[in-house]
Amino acid sequence: xxxxxxxxxxxxxxxxxxxxxxxxxxxxxxxxxxxxxxxxxxxxxxxxxxxxxxxxxxxxxxxxxxxxxxxxxxxxxxxxxxxxxxxxxxxxxxxxxxxxxxxxxxxxxxxxxxxxxxxxxxxxxxxxxxxxxxxxxxxxxxxxxxxxxxxxxxxxxxxxxxxxxxxxxxxxxxxxxxxxxxxxxxxxxxxxxxxxxxxxxxxxxxxxxxxxxxxxxxxxxxxxxxxxxxxxxxxxxxxxxxxxxxx
Amino acid sequence: xxxxxxxxxxxxxxxxxxxxxxxxxxxxxxxxxxxxxxxxxxxxxxxxxxxxxxxxxxxxxxxxxxxxxxxxxxxxxxxxxxxxxxxxxxxxxxxxxxxxxxxxxxxxxxxxxxxxxxxxxxxxxxxxxxxxxxxxxxxxxxxxxxxxxxxxxxxxxxxxxxxxxxxxxxxxxxxxxxxxxxxxxxxxxxxxxxxxxxxxxxxxxxxxxxxxxxxxxxxxxxxxxxxxxxxxxxxxxxxxxxxxxxxxxxxxxxxxxxxxxxxxxxxxxxxxxxxxxxxxxxxxxxxxxxxxxxxxxxxxx
Numbered sequence: 001x002x003x004x005x006x007x008x009x010x011x012x013x014x015x016x017x018x019x020x021x022x023x024x025x026x027x028x029x030x031x032x033x034x035x036x037x038x039x040x041x042x043x044x045x046x047x048x049x050x051x052x053x054x055x056x057x058x059x060x061x062x063x064x065x066x067x068x069x070x071x072x073x074x075x076x077x078x079x080x081x082x083x084x085x086x087x088x089x090x091x092x093x094x095x096x097x098x099x100x101x102x103x104x105x106x107x108x109x110x111x112x113x114x115x116x117x118x119x120x121x122x123x124x125x126x127x128x129x130x131x132x133x134x135x136x137x138x139x140x141x142x143x144x145x146x147x148x149x150x151x152x153x154x155x156x157x158x159x160x161x162x163x164x165x166x167x168x169x170x171x172x173x174x175x176x177x178x179x180x181x182x183x184x185x186x187x188x189x190x191x192x193x194x195x196x197x198x199x200x201x202x203x204x205x206x207x208x209x210x211x212x213x214x215x216x217x218x219x220x221x222x223x224x225x226x227x228x229x230x231x232x233x234x235x236x237x238x239x240x241x242x243x244x245x246x247x
Numbered sequence: 248x249x250x251x252x253x254x255x256x257x258x259x260x261x262x263x264x265x266x267x268x269x270x271x272x273x274x275x276x277x278x279x280x281x282x283x284x285x286x287x288x289x290x291x292x293x294x295x296x297x298x299x300x301x302x303x304x305x306x307x308x309x310x311x312x313x314x315x316x317x318x319x320x321x322x323x324x325x326x327x328x329x330x331x332x333x334x335x336x337x338x339x340x341x342x343x344x345x346x347x348x349x350x351x352x353x354x355x356x357x358x359x360x361x362x363x364x365x366x367x368x369x370x371x372x373x374x375x376x377x378x379x380x381x382x383x384x385x386x387x388x389x390x391x392x393x394x395x396x397x398x399x400x401x402x403x404x405x406x407x408x409x410x411x412x413x414x415x416x417x418x419x420x421x422x423x424x425x426x427x428x429x430x431x432x433x434x435x436x437x438x439x440x441x442x443x444x445x446x447x448x449x450x451x452x453x454x455x456x457x458x459x460x461x462x463x464x465x466x467x468x469x470x471x472x473x474x475x476x477x478x479x480x481x482x483x484x485x486x487x488x489x490x491x492x493x494x495x496x497x498x499x500x501x502x503x504x505x506x507x508x509x510x511x512x513x514x515x516x517x518x519x520x521x522x523x524x525x526x527x528x529x530x531x532x533x534x535x536x537x538x539x540x541x542x543x544x545x546x547x548x
Binding site: 047 | 288338412413418420422423470
C-alpha cells in the first residue's frame, strides 16, 4: 500500500502550467528524493500536496483517502527561511504550533498534545533543548525543530523542502540518518534536494522532475545518462554525469 | 509638583477630568501594550501607523455630525484595514505599497471633511496631538468595554496569531483561515488605536503600540513574559507621563511618548541578557564583540 499517491497532477501557477501529468507514489518505509533543476516545479509539487495550491487536474491520495483541506496525514517541513526565527518562543512551543490546526479554534493543548510534542522532540533528539528560545539554535538544530513540528501531528507522510541546504557535512549526515530511520519506522518520506551525491547515496528511490516526472526508481535503475541530461538540461560533459558513474 | 500634590489634584472634584484622563490613558496603554506585541513581532508597525491615521476621517465625520468618536474612528479604521488586506492579496503589489496608498488617502479625506466644520483648527489640533480635557463619562465605559473585548479576543485567538506569525505557509497548510485572522488582528489594532487617540492624539498613538512591546522584547525571550511586561510598561509610562505633563504643563501625548522612549532606551542599555551593558560585561577581554550576540545569525548558517 502506498502512503502517498499522486495521479495525473497538473498545476497552473500565474497562468502558466508548471506541472503536467505528475505521477508519483511513496510507500511506507521508503525515503524518496525529488530532484530537478531550478524551476522544475519541486516546491510547487510539495505545496500542491499540502493543499496550498489547487491543481487544475489530478488528485492526491494519502493512506488510500483523497486529501481534504486539513491535511493531518501529511507533515510538512518547509525551507528554514520560511520561519520567523527571531520570534520569542521556546523549542517545545514551536513544536506545539504544529498541532494548532488539529486543535481547532479556542481550544488549548491537553495532555495528549503535550505527549505528542514530547515524543516528537525525543525522536529528533531535541528534548534537552526544549525550553531554549529558537533564536539561539544552530542551523541543524533549527531543521530538527521544524521536523519535530511536523512529527507532532503524527503524520504517515513527511514532506521536506530542501532540508540539507545550508547545513555542514556532519549535520547533513545526522539529518539523513534521522530521515532514513523515520522512513524505516513506517513513515513515507519525500524530500526535495539539490545535493545529488547525497541523494544518490541516501535515498531509496529518486524521482527526476522537470515539469513532469521524467523518471523514478532506485539509484541503480537510473544509471542512464540520458535521463539526467534531459532532466537537468545539461550536456554530455557535465560533472553531474561523472558523479553518476562513480556512484 | 510632588507626587502627593498630583494625588490631591486627582481627587479634587474641580479637576474631575484629570482622573478620567488618567484612567483612559492607562487603560488604552495596557490594551495597546498587549496588541502591540503582535505588531512588533510581525513587523507590522507600518500597518499600525496606517490604521492610526486611517481612523482620522471617521473621527472627523463623527465630529462634524456630533456622533460617537470611537464608533466613527473604528468604522474608518476597520474599512481601511480590510481594504489593505484585500488589495494586498494581489501579488503584483507589496503590502507596504498598498498601505501607503490607503492610509494617506484616508488621512487626506479626514482633512477635507474636518475643514467643513466650523472652527476646525482647534479641533484638528486636538485630534492630532490629543487632549486630556473634555472626555465624556460614557467614554470611560466605552474604552473599558472595548479594552476588555480586545483582550478577550487576544486570549481566545492567541495560538492562531502565533501560528500565522511564525510561518504563514504552514498555518495555511494546517487549515487556518489566515486571511480572516489577519483581518481580526487589524481590527484589534484599530480598536486599540481608537481608544487611545483621545488622550494621546492621532500622530503619537503609534508609540503606544510599538514602544512598550519593543521595550519588553529587549527584556525577555519569552512571549508570555513579553505580553505581560508590555502593558505594565505602557501603563506605568502613561501614569508617569501624565504626572510630568500635569506638573510642568507639557502636552500630555508628547510627554507620555517621551517617557516611553526613555524606558525603551534604558532597556536597550540595561537589559539583562542582550543589553549593551550586559554584552560589554560578558565579553572576555581581547575578543571582539559579536554583533549578533547569539549563537547563530537569523538566517542560520
